[in-house]
Amino acid sequence: MDADDIRGTANGDAQVPLSVLDLVTVGQGRTATQALATSVEIAKLAERRGYHRHWVAEHHSMPGVASSSPAVILAHLAAHTERIRLGSGGVMLPNHAPLVIAEQFGTLEALAPGRVDLGLGRAPGTDGATAAALRRTDRLNEGAVGSPLLERSRELGDDFPEQLAELTRFLDDDFPDGHPYARIHAVPGPVQGPSGRPPVWLLGSSGFSARLAGVLGLPFAFAHHFSAQNTIPALDLYRASFRPSAVLDAPYALIGVGALAADDPKEAYRQVLTGALSMVRLRTGRPGLIPTPEEAAAYEFSAAERDFVDGWLSNVVHGTGDEVRAGLDDLQKRTGADELMITANAHGGDARLRSYELIADAYGLPG
Template sequence: MVAANTADDEIRGTAQDDAPVPLSVLDLVTVGSGRTATQALRTSVDIARLAERRGYHRHWVAEHHSMPGVASSSPAVILAHLAAHTERIRLGSGGVMLPNHAPLVIAEQFGTLEALAPGRIDLGLGRAPGTDGATAAALRRTEGLAEGADDFPQQLAELTRFLDDDFPQGHPYARIHAVPGPVQATSPGGVQSPARPPIWLLGSSGFSARLAGMLGLPFAFAHHFSARHTVPALELYRDSFRPSGVLDAPYALIGVAALASDDAGEARRQVMTGALSMLRLRTGRPGLIPTPEEAEAYRFSPMEREFVDGWLANVVHGTADEVRSGLDDLRKRTGADELMITSNAHGADARVRSYELIADAHGMPKPA
């Protein structure tokens, strides 16, 4: 097995109770009404560059499919593009949905990303489809979701062996190698790559929390859409944790929906666009992210209003100081080692400004 790499050492170094909580970015590459995927991808570059300048810890991209308002169906492609436009910030998947792909393909893709941006790549893995059942069937060429989810531990073990190039002798895949990867170091004239992408497990319930703990892997929880399960899942992760060659102690990151604005009313106006978009998605009407004007004009039924109010209760929004206070409270309540912020709004300017304001409120350094 490949020795613990610099990325794993970096995780160990930040998981300290007395250290400032690292802030990171979760990017859904959202596409607003009246805008194109090209514009959304350019905004992702802008946000990644801003995050790097201001000292955000990492920038992850999430895999979604068949959603007009989310242009992140190919995380590896987007990450390669972001790697070409940044120099230091960690980049990764939040996550790649493992059951949608052959483990060898993921190992090849992220081995390539590691070669493009050495020491900067994270491989976050989820077991959900990142879409509806029909689209998942089209991706997986199967009729249901259960098979991929049930096989997740086996798929994870296979992917890990491809990344480490350590299938035992006699295994059907023992002579198959993920390239770029460790096999190149054992070839004549080969040089060992200093690292391979660290694996994170993602989840919105207890399954991946327990598995991450048992394997001694870092864990990322989707608080932004499963808030009521956050504390129980993190407790399960910590209770299940076994030290490994990757981590000596648990390391938990949570995804948080947050948006800051210079004016609290404007922040509310912006987050309503994301709330309406989520309402439409949950009721089988996915579309582009609506404009603030469209969200203001929408007439919510009582049931829809109840859904939106519940959704907004878990979105930290307001002025920069209000958002900082909300994030600090969440950190204390969950004990998370890192907060990964997703700022979903219609326009690029609002999202970019939000990350800038949050950095200011947390005292993150400004470039000279």
Template sequence: MAAPRTADDRIRGTARGEAPVPLSVLDLVTVGSGRTATQALRTSVDIARLAERRGYHRHWVAEHHSMPGVASSSPAVILAHLAAHTERIRLGSGGVMLPNHAPLVVAEQFGTLEALAPGRVDLGLGRAPGTDGATAAALRGGERSGEGADDFPQQLAELTAFLDDDFPDGHPYARIHAVPGPVQATAAGGVQSPARPPIWLLGSSGFSARLAGMLGLPFAFAHHFSARHTIPALDLYRDSFRPSEALDAPYALIGVAAFASDTAGEARRQVLTGALSMLRLRTGRPGLIPTPQEAEAYAFSALEREFVDGWLADVVHGTPDEVRAGLDDLRKRTGADELMITSNAHGADARVRSYGLIADAYGLPDSAATPN
């Protein structure tokens, strides 16, 4: 194959400071107690701007539904907003839950995003619903109500064909085109960028790892909520990998929960809010992210304390140097090519500051965005 291809040409030109691999951001657009979705979305802009200024490589937004504490139900809408407030950082979905959507709609949305922010849009795809079964059924109403994770490979193939505008002759969709997209270059006088959003597969177990490897696609693993499956899934991805037009060697990103503060005690205080929120979600009581005061005052049962302690064991938190050491150890153990950090806590200022402190720990440069 020609010159090596990887995710973003092996992260060409990324300023990493002392970071051994690129650092990125996973944003759940969390809504804290006493705060609004409007404020949460403003915080996402603040995080994206800081991430761009400090040399993080990409900022992804996750798709979740029917969760009061997570305002990222519409990734494409949020990404368009972030594109208007940034200049260089890559933006993408971490991910779009493909079974919830018609592939043509996803191709149109991300073709539009690519037109808004040329050359810096990623299309990360998941096969889970990002919600409970009843909500998934509501999302997939009408003729698509029977589709689900088992149909994912077929939906992925359909989406890829829409993005590339290459359904074969005789296919029912051969005369249907995703616009913006390659068909515009074939019209009289048409000029269309050859770029289209690269596809990533996301997963928290082995299915998507194997599929990503077989298709030669970059792979993102949800270590932040499936830590015990991380190394087996990455091994499966690498063992299954076949070079493709998109990628000539495996490229694995892992999502990791990390939070830095000036003291280890304050970091623990902040991440406890996210742990309590997850406990409530897992026990059927989803709500807003509690305040640190509420989390500290909560009377955990022995079983609840066991869950929270187990959850926090997989969150890299502490002082900036402690977080750097934890992230470096995780990278060495997994061989990840990129670390995507999610810093979930109640306070907007604390979250933004955490990303800044992690950048400081790795010596990432602080530079203002350059205007076009």
């Protein structure tokens, strides 16, 4: 694995590489088929315009998000692109057996050699009940909401470092002699001959993964788009904890940023309001499809909901392409991020595609 697989090169006038985080959002009146087709178009646009990566995120039981199976989506995107790096932002490791992830991403690496990233998260990517359904083990008894089943499901991320170590052993095919898994091989993988393997990233929205990524000398991706108050503390902790490794000789931190550009700043606000209303509903136990701009504009927010929306949108960079560039440049300077990964959540695919085009134009990216 080459550090160049991790460190990107800024194109155009961008201070740092720009990338795409895709949640494969499904808008009201649209289908998952349409959302996945839009993801292909975004990946092709991102490749054409010089974005560095296109990542997809694992979420479950959310009607407005169609990215429950990142490996499947990434295989599809690999078939429609040629150069852009593709990866998970991320796969939620506690939901899966490490061997399964090693096999899935070994397959992706075989399909798209040298352009696959394996980003790993510690959270379930869903609510407690769904996490329990995903993580069935003999130790858990069936039960209803509020049962020990759900309480235990919230704790299953505690062995994340051990799961990570096991996954890394499978990726490298280097369990020591005498280990129970020493004769087990993740395929495709090194047992089949010399080949690369996906770089591992740790993702987080607090300090746990920041510290772990630093100690292990791994690249770190922080979810600024939904945990902005923790961004600088987490990045400071990552950098302070960092120890050089075979992967990196210095810290490399990427942050996910909510950003949407439109030709008219009023239209940009109309679009980001749909994502804000969607988050209000999610946070209050009413997840659904992404509302239309008309529905979001007509919605009567309570005082508490309005406070939430104002806080949420204060961390979403929106406006014209030049306004978004100014906001992203300011954020990069404040955080010292080595890379910005933009997620443009809106009801329709056309608005998202236009946003990535306008941001690329503002930065003078090629194409």
